[in-house]
Amino acid sequence: MMFEHETGLFRPDNNDDVNSVWTERCWFESTRLDVIKWILQKRAFFGYHYRTAYLSMIYFDRFLSRMRISDGKLLKIQILSIACLSLAAKMEECEARPLRDYTIEGYQFLESSIERMELIVLNTLEWRMSCVTPFSFSNYFAAKLYGESSDRELLIRANELILAIMKEIDVAKHRPSIIAAAAVLAAYDNGLTKAALETKMDAVPSWGLFEKETTVSFYRLLQEISEFKTPESFISRDSMTTTTDVVDDSTNTSRGIKRRLSFDTDDQHCPPTKTPRSYKE
Numbered sequence: 001m002m003f004e005h006e007t008g009l010f011r012p013d014n015n016d017d018v019n020s021v022w023t024e025r026c027w028f029e030s031t032r033l034d035v036i037k038w039i040l041q042k043r044a045f046f047g048y049h050y051r052t053a054y055l056s057m058i059y060f061d062r063f064l065s066r067m068r069i070s071d072g073k074l075l076k077i078q079i080l081s082i083a084c085l086s087l088a089a090k091m092e093e094c095e096a097r098p099l100r101d102y103t104i105e106g107y108q109f110l111e112s113s114i115e116r117m118e119l120i121v122l123n124t125l126e127w128r129m130s131c132v133t134p135f136s137f138s139n140y141f142a143a144k145l146y147g148e149s150s151d152r153e154l155l156i157r158a159n160e161l162i163l164a165i166m167k168e169i170d171v172a173k174h175r176p177s178i179i180a181a182a183a184v185l186a187a188y189d190n191g192l193t194k195a196a197l198e199t200k201m202d203a204v205p206s207w208g209l210f211e212k213e214t215t216v217s218f219y220r221l222l223q224e225i226s227e228f229k230t231p232e233s234f235i236s237r238d239s240m241t242t243t244t245d246v247v248d249d250s251t252n253t254s255r256g257i258k259r260r261l262s263f264d265t266d267d268q269h270c271p272p273t274k275t276p277r278s279y280k281e
Contacts, residue, residue, distance in 0.1 A: 002132045003206065006175050031074070035060065035081045036166055038104060046097050048089060050159055051135040054166065056081075056088035058131050061172035063124050078104045083117040091129055134162045137180035144203050145181075146188060157187035164225050165218070174218075178211060182218035190223050 036057065043053040060081060069076055082102040089096035099111040122129070138158050146154070161183040171179075185192065185200060192200070194216055201212050 002136055003177060006132050006177060028069075031077055032060075033167055035077065038081060039085055040163065042085060042102070046089070046101070048093055049135075050163060051133040052085070052088045052092040054133045054135065054162065054171065055092060055131060056085040057166050057171050058133070059084040059087060059121060059125065059129070061170045063121055065170070065172060066124055078107075079109055079113060079117045080121070082109065082114055083121050086114065087118055087121060087129060132176050134176040134180035134183065135159060137177045138162075138184060141177075141181045141184040141204075145184060145200050154184070154187050158183040161186055161222050161225070165222060168221060168225070174214075175211075178214050179218055182215050182222055185215070185219055186222040186226065190219075190226050192219070 039053050039056055042048070043050070063080065063084070069080075082099075082104065086096065086099060086102060099114045100108060102109075102114065138155050142154055142158070158180070162179060165179060165183070181201070181204070185197060197216050197219060198212055201207060201215060204211075207215075
């Protein structure tokens with residue numbers, strides 16, 4: 001059912017990206033990295049699941065595939081990131097934090113402004129907010145590809161890789177199952193040949209040539225990411241992966257650009273809050 005559900009939402013050939021802000025890479029790439037860093041920091045601070053952070057970036061990238069944001073509109077990007085994380089938390093968490101807790105760089109937006117942006121996001125995405133994430137498939141692929149050889153440490157490592165790859169791709173355009181498979185394969189052994197990868201993927205009976213080739217592409221990208229960061233440095237152990245992150249999440253064409261990755265997901269208190277300000281659309 002999850003395989004069928006994801007194919008309806010994640011289409012690499014979707015024409016939505018014709019007017020996407022992704023075409024304005026000169027300013028947007030660094031801004032998007034800042035958004036991911038903030039989301040991961042808030043995820044750790046709030047104690048949210050990994051899937052909540054990933055889902056918020058799906059909303060973020062899907063929104064920007066339909067709505068163009070001009071250079072310099074930092075306030076709009078900031079309040080959009082808050083709205084996406086808040087909506088994802090309402091979808092995934094048993095208890096979402098109140099909007100007043102979503103501060104950015106010491107500033108607190110008015111709750112009415114955040115709620116207005118949430119409604120804009122909901123309408124833009126046509127209220128299609130139920131999306132599977134790669135974490136929903138991690139346990140499946142670990143068991144399918146490695147059977148009894150899989151363990152909790154493999155899933156932790158795979159989940160770290162899934163979060164790391166968010167910086168490199170438009171997550172709204174790629175099927176979560178393929179990202180999960182590549183992450184599990186890379187977590188177990190990041191030195192596999194293409195032939196070895198294809199042999200492993202033969203264990204997934206429903207996958208055809210497209211799925212296998214795309215998984216190989218993501219696996220190669222994860223190899224590049226791993227060259228710059230050790231497994232322990234993807235996510236600080238201070239923001240420990242919980243058993244829920246590893247277990248419960250399974251029940252619920254990359255750009256190929258090399259660059260040094262760094263993001264800190266340590267739990268930390270937000271800076272002192274300044275006087276609230278409103279954001280006008």
